[in-house]
Amino acid sequence: MTGLADLALLYRAQFKITIAGQLQYRGSLLLWMLGLVLQPVIYLAVWGAVARSNGGSVDGYTDRQFAAYFLATMLVNHATFTWIAWEFEYRVRHGALSPLLLRPAHPIHKDIADNLTFKLLTLAVALPATALLALAFRPVAAITPATAVAFVPALLLAIALRFAIEWTLALAAFWTTRVEPLNRLYYVFALFLSGQAVPLALLPAPVRLVADALPFRWTIAFPVELLLGRLSPSRMIVGLVAQAAWLAVAVVLLRLVWARGIRRYGAVGA
Amino acid sequence: MTFLRLFWLHVRLGLLHELQYRANLAIQLAESLLSLAGALIGLAFVFSKTETLAGWRPAELLAIVGVYFLVGGATRVVVQPSLTRFMEDIRLGTLDYTLTKPVDAQVLASVRQIEIWKGIDLLLGGGLVAVALARLDRAIGPLEAISFGLALVAGVVIVYSFLLILATCAFWLVRLQNIFVIFQSMYEAGRWPVGIYPPWLRTALTFLVPVGFAITVPAEGIVGRLAWPTLAGAGALAVALPLLARRFWLVGVRHYSGASA
Numbered sequence: 305m306t307g308l309a310d311l312a313l314l315y316r317a318q319f320k321i322t323i324a325g326q327l328q329y330r331g332s333l334l335l336w337m338l339g340l341v342l343q344p345v346i347y348l349a350v351w352g353a354v355a356r357s358n359g360g361s362v363d364g365y366t367d368r369q370f371a372a373y374f375l376a377t378m379l380v381n382h383a384t385f386t387w388i389a390w391e392f393e394y395r396v397r398h399g400a401l402s403p404l405l406l407r408p409a410h411p412i413h414k415d416i417a418d419n420l421t422f423k424l425l426t427l428a429v430a431l432p433a434t435a436l437l438a439l440a441f442r443p444v445a446a447i448t449p450a451t452a453v454a455f456v457p458a459l460l461l462a463i464a465l466r467f468a469i470e471w472t473l474a475l476a477a478f479w480t481t482r483v484e485p486l487n488r489l490y491y492v493f494a495l496f497l498s499g500q501a502v503p504l505a506l507l508p509a510p511v512r513l514v515a516d517a518l519p520f521r522w523t524i525a526f527p528v529e530l531l532l533g534r535l536s537p538s539r540m541i542v543g544l545v546a547q548a549a550w551l552a553v554a555v556v557l558l559r560l561v562w563a564r565g566i567r568r569y570g571a572v573g574a
Numbered sequence: 575m576t577f578l579r580l581f582w583l584h585v586r587l588g589l590l591h592e593l594q595y596r597a598n599l600a601i602q603l604a605e606s607l608l609s610l611a612g613a614l615i616g617l618a619f620v621f622s623k624t625e626t627l628a629g630w631r632p633a634e635l636l637a638i639v640g641v642y643f644l645v646g647g648a649t650r651v652v653v654q655p656s657l658t659r660f661m662e663d664i665r666l667g668t669l670d671y672t673l674t675k676p677v678d679a680q681v682l683a684s685v686r687q688i689e690i691w692k693g694i695d696l697l698l699g700g701g702l703v704a705v706a707l708a709r710l711d712r713a714i715g716p717l718e719a720i721s722f723g724l725a726l727v728a729g730v731v732i733v734y735s736f737l738l739i740l741a742t743c744a745f746w747l748v749r750l751q752n753i754f755v756i757f758q759s760m761y762e763a764g765r766w767p768v769g770i771y772p773p774w775l776r777t778a779l780t781f782l783v784p785v786g787f788a789i790t791v792p793a794e795g796i797v798g799r800l801a802w803p804t805l806a807g808a809g810a811l812a813v814a815l816p817l818l819a820r821r822f823w824l825v826g827v828r829h830y831s832g833a834s835a
Binding site: 335336338339342343345346349350351352353354357358362363440441482484485488489491492495496501502506507508 | 597601604605608609611612615616619620622623624625626627628752753755756759760762763765766770771772774775
């Protein structure tokens with residue numbers, strides 16, 4: 305078994321490998337960032353136009369409050385997104401999972417380290433991009449020191465939760481090599497129910513109920529609304545508890561699905 | 575003529591290839607329907623809060639989504655797969671085999687890979703445009719039909735030229751596979767009328783990445799708000815951009831030295 309000291313060593317090594325690997329392709333790194341910035345800008349423009357054609361605001365959002373909402377969404381989405389579904393399909397299809405299985409640590413550690421390193425690296429682009437967009441769209445929000453402090457655990461839980469969900473979903477590659485439709489389905493749900501396309505407060509009541517019952521909301525919308533001072537203290541606490549509960553469920557599910565999936569894995573060339 | 579024969583040959587090849595993997599049809603159908611659902615749900619939410627978006631009514635926006643699927647489908651059937659393969663050929667050095675064939679290399683590189691099932695997007699787009707017309711409840715005159723047709727052809731030509739310019743960059747940059755993924759996210763901006771964007775972004779989406787000319791303008795054609803100067807502008811761009819792309823391509827080919835050289 306691997307102890308904590310071994311894991312720390314593993315993460316340090318993986319950080320170095322990922323940084324070296326990513327820095328080779330600075331150009332594609334920048335292109336990826338462009339893609340990440342564009343989507344929130346589109347929805348910001350759409351909802352800003354809706355607010356303006358409604359005489360200035362919709363359901364408590366003016367166009368400059370929409371700007372704050374979507375810029376915060378962009379940052380939280382950047383912090384939480386993963387690309388593991390595509391990576392895992394490749395691993396299973398090409399047998400690239402086999403060498404990872406031979407290592408003495410669970411393959412998930414490589415992915416966690418990979419993901420964190422990429423995020424830290426791209427923060428150098430994401431933050432200036434946010435600052436530029438803030439100059440262009442002039443957001444307003446009621447961010448206070450208290451919401452900023454509470455934002456930290458909410459964001460960390462959101463990162464862990466989304467990673468656990470998407471890692472589990474990626475394991476579908478053990479059962480089918482055609483994971484694209486499943487990914488699309490997940491993406492459509494996540495787009496609307498995690499608050500990426502529209503603040504959840506603007507959804508019709510029945511859809512909002514569905515959003516409350518599913519985990520998507522806790523991966524993006526909750527930390528964003530919390531940061532922007534749109535939640536009462538009691539709803540902040542309830543939200544953090546809900547995030548922790550969903551995380552526990554997701555981790556149990558992850559272990560179960562991994563244990564069953566790995567038995568089905570017959571590597572190409574193995 | 576050569577172009578049409580080549581194109582037809584590759585359509586048949588693509589069909590033969592895809593018929594081996596019939597499950598791909600179901601997969602593609604699922605993917606297309608899901609992205610259609612995503613687009614329609616977005617529209618439904620927007621119009622649950624407002625009557626018009628930057629002056630566009632719901633049925634008119636449906637027409638924009640229809641054109642978005644039509645132009646996007648047209649490029650995803652032929653242009654994107656072919657140019658993706660072309661960039662891969664540069665990376666591997668196998669472009670030598672394309673260049674030595676006795677037809678124009680640009681033509682060959684643009685039509686040689688066809689993904690026939692992506693044509694579903696064309697059907698969906700056509701259907702959406704028809705539904706939009708029915709819901710607009712207005713008869714479309716021959717003049718409007720012609721201007722829509724012209725604007726649509728211009729739109730496809732503009733997007734093709736733009737993608738060719740992007741792909742040609744691979745002669746210098748080599749590792750560019752995800753450039754079309756990025757293009758896709760810019761193209762998604764075209765699902766909404768360019769009028770909703772702030773001026774700097776609208777200018778970029780009209781002249782830098784010309785999705786405004788490719789999608790908003792043909793849609794204006796169907797809903798009867800296309801002004802002649804705009805159509806003339808789209809026509810001019812549809813002539814100028816391919817010429818520019820062609821020059822750039824020729825420079826790129828001259829730069830290519832093969833992988834073994």
